[in-house]
Amino acid sequence: MTNTKEHKIYSPKKLIEVALPLDDINAAAAREKSIRHGHPSTLHLWWARRPLAAARAVIFAQMVNDPGYQQDGGFKYGVNKKEAEIKREKLFQIIRDLVKWENTNNEEVLNRARAAIKESWQETCYLNRKHPQAAELFNPEKLPAFHDPFAGGGAIPLEAQRLGLESYASDLNPVAVMINKAMIEIPPKFAGQAPVGPIPESDKTSNKKATKDMLEDWSGAQGLAEDVRRYGHWMREEAFKRIGHLYPKVKITDEMIAERPDLKPYAGEELTVIAWLWARTVKSPNPAFSHVDVPLASSFVLSRKKSKEAYILPEVKEDHLNFTVRIGTPPEHLKKGTKAARGANFTCILSGTPIEGKYIKSEGKSGRMSAKLMAVVAEGKNGRVYLPPVQEMEDLALKTVPDWKPETKLAPDKRALWTPPYGLETFGDLFTSRQLVTLTTFADLVNEARLKVIRDMHASGMGNDTLGIDDGGIGATAYGDAIAVYLAFALDRSANTLCTIARWTADREQTVTVFSRQAIPMSWDYPEVNPFSNAAGAYTVSIAGVIKGIPGIGEIPGVVNQADAATQVISSNKVISTDPPYYDNIGYADLADFFYVWLRKSLKPIYPRLFSTLAVPKAEELVAIPYRHENKEKAESFFLDGMTQAVHNMSEKGHPAFPVSIYYAFKQSETKEGSTSSTGWETFLEAVIRAGFSIDGTWPMRTEMANRMIGSGTNALASSVVLVCRKREIEAESISRREFQRELRDQMPDALEAMIGGETGVTPIAPVDLAQAAIGPGMAIYSKYAAVLNQDGSKMSVHDALILINRAITDYLNPDSGNFDADTLFCDDWFSQYGWGEGQFGVADTLARAKGTSVEGVRDAGVIEAGGGKVRLLKWGEYPQDWDPKSDTRTPIWEACHQMIRVLNQQGESAAGNLLAQMPERGEPIRQLAYHLYTLCERKKWAEEARAYNELIGSWHAIVTASLEVGHRDEQIGMEF
Structure with a gap:
């Protein structure tokens, strides 16, 4: 857009370009990590999601005008400095209230924030009332829409919607697209919808009052969530009819009590099994025992809880191995199982022969790796009951044959996907036969439940339309589609536990999911969870998690599309805040295939275009993963070129009255000893500037509470930095190094005072964060020019600019x-x-x-x-x-x-x-x-x-x-x- 005087856009400095109550935001973001009930993270797993508190604060501060702005820009206060300080503090107080978890859906707090956003918008519209495109760009009656082109886990577009903005989200990854649809697109479509599903019999027989009777209305997504619960219960009951026999209870016999007097309270009872604990096995490398399957067990400890200690005791008789369970403190040598060292190094428990990783990989690749049942975990009156393996149970599990399994191969990324060298090459290989039967059964039931929802909607008089949700429907068929989405999410939640990569933790006596880290590691022993129990992985438990994560958003619409950030056109004249992938931190597409294979089986009839490919698209994904690009250098070049295009797309299309906020994820290796001058950081800044942006702010966001004031080296720094960017003026000139230094001397003191509260009354930024935050106003000077020229005429690098900026900070202090x-x-x-x-x-x-x-x-x-x-x-x-x-x-x-x-x-x-x-x-x-x-x-x-x-x-x-x-x-x- 031309920017002649008569066409000039007046864009007041936004609060985020001047000052923030950063400690309040960071404290709330850190606290949020321990919250699960009502948090979207329980809806569906996604890696490296931004905290809701941080996203909410950033968008609000990006939308409201700083009270001390001047219409023509500059880092100075308005005419009445005192009044500006008072107004700024009011905005800070709104942010402090906004970021508190208990205020997430507090309408009084949200309305104050929405009113402040609207007031700033109307002020901006007034300033631009004579602009030729005022009708298109500056309608005081309608807020501009919001877009996140790297939507990922959906935290950012969700918070934009919560603040009253029509929210658009896009991502290349189909799993991310589905998560965003479930968060911002589906709930508003059915806001106020009363549940139509049959109330579960268990509610009636237990004399529970129907949920409907406990509510005054079904506003927001309450009715939607209730139907997810009801149809999820129906699915569980139907699945039990079909495959319940695969998960038998265990009877406590007199023979068992004779061995274990602690079992006497359960005499004659049939206990529900929580999990069967297995160890992978290979044939012994010792020729004398080469016919014996020996366990690869990382530990024989079942429980470390005080007064509830339990362990597995392996008993060797000649060439035969049995497992039994003992109560009490385990002997020291059993704590490490059969492990000999880190990695895939074990010892044959029969012969003492070392079992090296090379041998295990060979056995796995040849299909000779198997598994042996070591123990059974059951539900007791006062906790877990640990029992020895039952041969009939082991036989039942091993003889189960699935009709279908995912054949999608795991990517050859050795940094994050560790199972292929051991013969677990497809996603189907990561599950036991019984788990595959179970997950496939539930996947088939998702569509059956969808059809039942549609029939129930018709029976309740809710219409007879056949337009699906993917085609814009909002009636009975679309509602059935919507419920199916959340039921499929529950299936994904269960798959994260019903998998041989999950592990048993003796400290908490429970199963740890596959993605307790951002990788698929290799496991040696694993729990096979009963999906009909009340433990993690059980379908009803997964349904409960999904329900907790369904956002309580009102009727403000949200739109989600699959789109490449580098070429999308959705951002046109929208406010933009985004969290792009950073280099090679996480291979989102490679990991997302784990969930995609199950979502595709469940939801392809509903979203045929989204699930048209056999796996998640990877070629265009903006991550620097070497295996896709021959080597590290080419991978880095691909990332930088693609990210520059994506950021340039944002700078060209974003609404001209607002800055763009971009989250940059710091890596531990980049933040040694608190340095903010690192190759990755500098390269990212270079890419943003090269894309046509000037950088007006850099705000460190942290999510760790412990030792946040200062840690040992890397842990002291923020987990991410929010870059505040404006499109650089087309006619931007070049300046000399000396002129750049003079501007730093003139402007940095005011900027630093605003940050540490010197003259403005701002809640001060903690010193540990100041070095990163102060880069913002320094880079604002550097990046607003076409170039800063050294004495020899060469362009000053970002690296050299950062040195001078850090020196200005030191001089000020x-x-x-x-x-x-x-x-x-x-x-x-x-x-x-x-x-x-x-x-x-x-x-x-x-x-x-x-x-x-x-x-x-x-x-x-x-x-x-x-x-x-x-x-x-x-x-x-x-x-x-x-x-x-x-x-x-x-x-x-x-x-x-x-x-x-x-x-x-x-x-x-x-x-x-x-x-x-x-x-x-x-x-x-x-x-x-x-x-x-x-x-x-x-x-x-x-x-x-x-x-x-x-x-x-x-x-x-x-x-x-x-x-x-x-x-x-x-x-x-x-x-x-």
């Missing part, structure tokens, strides 16, 4: 650049050289004179110990507890800062607030010093020292709030909230 007192300047230099250690008096005397003070004066201030020709700084724990800043005649900022740390650590935020209230004029210098000292400690790898400064900043908002409550609001300088 350096006490020498501020108005710090001489004593503090001495302490800072001394700390930099000696930390808390001792140094020579002569050196201290020279340094003190250079700083305009004396060793005696600094000692009298109470911050150093000097004597015997030695000098050392006092640690915060050594400072006096009865210190009174009002009566102290010599109080360097160094002393005030460390007294604040002492009180915070010993007495908490409230007491620290009381102390700050006694010296409000020192608040801002204390905070700036804490930032500086954190940066210094991080650089020197002093983790424990850094933690103290970071915790002070992390608690600053609460400390200032506590100080204001004391009654000193008017005395606070630069800290108003």
Whole structure:
């Protein structure tokens, strides 16, 4: 679009381009990881989903105008700085409320956010009312729509919809497309639909009140979710009629009790089996035992729970092996099973002969790997009951023959898919015969349930249409299709557990799913879960998880399509926020085939175009996986070229009044020692700039709670960074390196003050996050120009720009650049050289004179110990507890800062607030010093020292709030909230 003066688009700076209450967002994102009930992650697994809290906050901040903007841009405040600060704090408070999990569907909180978005939009529309395309682009009565072109797990488009935007999502991966349909497209179509399914008999016989009687209405997706429950129950009952005999109960006999007196309470009872525990076997490599199948068991421990310990005892008699179960603490040698070392290295339990990985792979490839039942886990009155294997049960499982199995091959990606070398080459090979029969039965029942839904809809008078959901239907047939989608999702949830790659955990006495990590590893022993029990993997348990994950979205529509991000046209004039795949972190398509084979069998009649291929499309997937591109270099080139095209597509098509937000996923290997200057990071920034964007913000988002203030190296940094991007002006000019440095000096202080709360009253960004966040305003300067030219005329690289930006951050935080007192300047230099250690008096005397003070004066201030020709700084724990800043005649900022740390650590935020209230004029210098000292400690790898400064900043908002409550609001300088 041309950008002449008369066609100029006025785009106020958005909040996300200026400042965010980042700690509040990150704390909520970290807390969200432990939440399952009501979280979309229970609907269907997807890898590396963004936290809902982060997505919600980012989109809101991307939509609302910063109160301190100027119409012509620039990082300055509006005319009334004080008013801007008050308004900005109101927006921050909306974000703080928005990100709380308990407010996810709180209409009062959401309506405040929607109102703020609408107000900003109408203001933007007013500014552009004379634009030639105002009717098309700036309709004040209708918010622009939203699009995520790499929708993945659907968190981002879901939160856009929750904030009141018509939401569009697209992805190349059919599994991701289905997840997004289930999250944002299907629920609004049937909002308010009352359930039509028959109430399960179990509800009636147990005297439960029908769910309908417990609700005033079926608003939102409540009726949809209830029908998923009802038809899921019907499927379970039908499946049990057909294959229930494959999962027999186990009877506790007198013979068993004679061996195990602990079983006496169950005498004569038939217990429901939770799981059968198997070990893979190969023929012994020892010629004397080559006819014997020997187990490859990683452990013989069944339960490690206190007072409930149990283990498998292998009994060898000549060339025969039996397993029995014992209660109590297992002998040490049984804890590692038959494993000899890491990887595929075992020992023949009969002969002691080593079994090497090469031999196991050969046996697996030749089809000679089998399995042997080691134990049975049953449901007891007060927990698990562990029983020895029953021969009839083993025979039943081994003699079961499936009618169908997935023949799709696992990709040759040795980094994430580890089973092919052992002969498990197709997805069907990952399941036992009994599991294949079970999953196929449920897959067939999905379509039978769909037809039943349609008949029940007709019987209830809901119409007689035949238009399916894939063709835009919203009647009986489409509703049957919709219910089938969620029933198929429950099947996928079960498959994640009903698989020989799942494993038994003795610590929790339960099954761990296949995708407890972003890979399909090789397993040696595994639980075969009973799908008709009440344990993980059982179909009713999977249905319950799906129901919990169905979003309670209202009637705002959502549209989901399969599309390539590099060529899609959906983004036209839409707000864009997206989380693209990063390099080779995750091979989404290769992993998604695990679920695709079952979704295709269940849903192909409903979505024939989406499931037209035998496997998930892989050739166009933007990940740098070497096996697809001959080598690592070609894979990287493919990724960069494709990502540049995709990002360029966004820059060309996105709504011109809004920035685009792009999540960048950091890898552990890139974030050593807190560095933000890494090859991957720089390359990604280069690709974004090359695609036509300028970068206005970089906000670190973290999802880990433990030790978040600072960790050991890699764990200290954020798990992802949100890039805030604007389309670069067509007529952008080039500038010199010197001009770039001058702009950094002029503009970075304002930007940093906005981030750390210096002048704006913003909840400060924690020091551990500042280096990444501050890249944003620095890159905004660098990337708005066509080029920054070095003295020799060459273009400055992103790498060199980052060095200069980081230097500007250091200069800003350096006490020498501020108005710090001489004593503090001495302490800072001394700390930099000696930390808390001792140094020579002569050196201290020279340094003190250079700083305009004396060793005696600094000692009298109470911050150093000097004597015997030695000098050392006092640690915060050594400072006096009865210190009174009002009566102290010599109080360097160094002393005030460390007294604040002492009180915070010993007495908490409230007491620290009381102390700050006694010296409000020192608040801002204390905070700036804490930032500086954190940066210094991080650089020197002093983790424990850094933690103290970071915790002070992390608690600053609460400390200032506590100080204001004391009654000193008017005395606070630069800290108003």
